[in-house]
Amino acid sequence: MNRQQGSEARRGILAVGTLLVDHVQVIDEWPEQGRLATIRHSEDATGGAVPNVLRTLARLQSGLPLAAAGLVGRDGDGALIRAALESEGIDCARLEAVSEPTSMTQVITVRRGGQRTFFHQEGANRMLDAAWCEHLVSDHKIVHLAYLLLLPALEAPEPEFGVVAARVFARLQARGYHTSLDLVSVDEPARARQVVLPVLPFLDYLIINELEAQTLTGLPLRIGGALQAGAMGAAAQQLLEAGVRQVVVIHCPQGAWAASRRGECCQVPSYWLDPAMIAGTVGAGDAFCAGVLYGLHEGWPLAKTLRLGNACARFNLRSANAIDGAATLAELHAFMAEQAVAEQG
Ligand SMILES: Nc1ncnc2c1ncn2[C@@H]1O[C@H](COP(=O)(O)OP(=O)(O)O)[C@@H](O)[C@H]1O
Numbered sequence: 158m159n160r161q162q163g164s165e166a167r168r169g170i171l172a173v174g175t176l177l178v179d180h181v182q183v184i185d186e187w188p189e190q191g192r193l194a195t196i197r198h199s200e201d202a203t204g205g206a207v208p209n210v211l212r213t214l215a216r217l218q219s220g221l222p223l224a225a226a227g228l229v230g231r232d233g234d235g236a237l238i239r240a241a242l243e244s245e246g247i248d249c250a251r252l253e254a255v256s257e258p259t260s261m262t263q264v265i266t267v268r269r270g271g272q273r274t275f276f277h278q279e280g281a282n283r284m285l286d287a288a289w290c291e292h293l294v295s296d297h298k299i300v301h302l303a304y305l306l307l308l309p310a311l312e313a314p315e316p317e318f319g320v321v322a323a324r325v326f327a328r329l330q331a332r333g334y335h336t337s338l339d340l341v342s343v344d345e346p347a348r349a350r351q352v353v354l355p356v357l358p359f360l361d362y363l364i365i366n367e368l369e370a371q372t373l374t375g376l377p378l379r380i381g382g383a384l385q386a387g388a389m390g391a392a393a394q395q396l397l398e399a400g401v402r403q404v405v406v407i408h409c410p411q412g413a414w415a416a417s418r419r420g421e422c423c424q425v426p427s428y429w430l431d432p433a434m435i436a437g438t439v440g441a442g443d444a445f446c447a448g449v450l451y452g453l454h455e456g457w458p459l460a461k462t463l464r465l466g467n468a469c470a471r472f473n474l475r476s477a478n479a480i481d482g483a484a485t486l487a488e489l490h491a492f493m494a495e496q497a498v499a500e501q502g
């Protein structure tokens with residue numbers, strides 16, 4: 158079998174990285190320190206890139222093989238994540254249960270005004286390191302790792318590659334995967350650049366938002382809240398020149414921009430949803446990633462790929478949590494066709 162055939166035989170998406178549970182607690186009013194607040198309503202939901210991206214992909218009902226990889230605790234939250242993923246037909250053979258607790262966030266929501274406060278426990282995700290990633294072997298076509306900058310063991314300096322994460326991606330590419338990365342937005346530009354720039358030459362796909370792209374490139378993409386749309390294409394191009402092998406995608410509420418090694422550049426406006434109509438933005442970036450990964454997997458033209466990403470993000474905004482807004486590929490295609498007709502008319 159030659160390399161071409163080998164890569165064509167590979168199918169599906171493996172997601173590795175952040176897995177967590179959000180414990181949402183609704184209270185009437187934020188208490189004074191040392192006082193009691195009564196919880197009026199509680200809800201648990203899977204979160205983090207791995208559940209969000211894979212569950213959005215599963216809801217497409219495309220039949221693409223999907224698998225999760227990462228660490229959970231030997232506890233109820235770990236069981237909750239596994240059950241949620243398995244119920245959607247996602248392969249959980251690469252979810253390992255460890256002695257650390259499952260990573261989780263207590264989300265305290267004040268009913269009046271809806272303001273949310275987060276208490277995060279790093280937990281099992283902290284243990285995800287290069288040695289563990291060595292065991293990732295499968296015949297999926299794409300491996301998507303996220304959220305780098307929230308996985309501390311992958312940030313350590315490494316003599317040959319600069320940073321451990323770069324070695325991990327180099328090894329994954331050597332095993333035949335197309336590699337993909339998404340980040341979490343952090344307010345530490347020096348750390349972000351130090352960790353992410355050495356990784357770029359070992360990525361096939363980089364899918365990030367405008368704030369992350371601004372941090373990595375130093376180009377002003379938002380000035381005082383205003384998007385500098387004219388610079389988005391240049392930022393994608395700069396990241397491609399910094400080493401990304403195939404495609405760089407940058408997304409924001411206004412739209413998505415992409416640049417590819419084959420010389421394609423494109424920009425597609427978002428399916429804008431008025432902020433008053435948004436039930437919640439939790440997981441919208443992951444939903445966007447899911448749509449883009451599907452298009453990349455299928456070898457779609459870039460514009461069509463970005464449109465599916467935008468549509469997945471738009472549908473995500475319909476629900477307060479990361480997953481209930483997700484739609485099937487048929488529903489998304491119908492929506493995109495309807496929007497195209499509306500634009501022409
Ligand atoms: N009002 C909106 N209309 C349409 N799409 C939106 C809107 N707001 C956000 N989005 C989509 O959701 C994405 C949010 O992604 P991101 O900033 O990475 O958030 P996170 O990763 O924290 O979920 C945007 O880039 C865009 O694709």
Ligand SMILES: [Mg+2]
Nearest residue numbers: 340366442443
């Ligand atoms: Mg994001």
